[in-house]
Amino acid sequence: MKHTINISGNQATVFLTDKIYVHDASLLRDDLLDIIAQGVTDVKIDLSELTYIDSSGLGTLVTINKRTKERNGSLVLAGAKGLPFELIKRTRLxxxxxIE
Structure with a gap:
């Protein structure tokens, strides 16, 4: 997985590509928690180029959702399709x- 984070004020847009497995989810979680600690409250994650996400990746999204809400912010998932979108639906997330 490759991820790119663009920050503007208290908002961040994250672009994910390829697949998210355990190791990738850990790196993504650490990066996102760092930017939230620095004052980012609203996070948008673009999943349009993501082809797979495992349970640890879904757990990372849950963690980031919780953390942004604790800071009166939000997490928005954009462009989810294919298997990642199906997994989000199957887990009732x-x-x-x-979701946009």
Missing amino acids: DKVFT
Whole structure:
């Protein structure tokens, strides 16, 4: 997985590509928690180029969602499709996340 983070004020847009496995999810979580600690409250994650996400990746999204809400912010998932979108729906996380 490759991820790119663009920050503007208290907002960040994260672009994910390829697949997220355990090691990738850990790196992504650490990077996102760091930017949230620096004052970012609103995070948008673009999943349009993501082809797979495992349970640890979904757990990272849950963690980031919780952390942004604790700071009166939000997490938005954009462009989810294919298997990642199906996994989000099957785990009923589509009821938890804001999805565009």
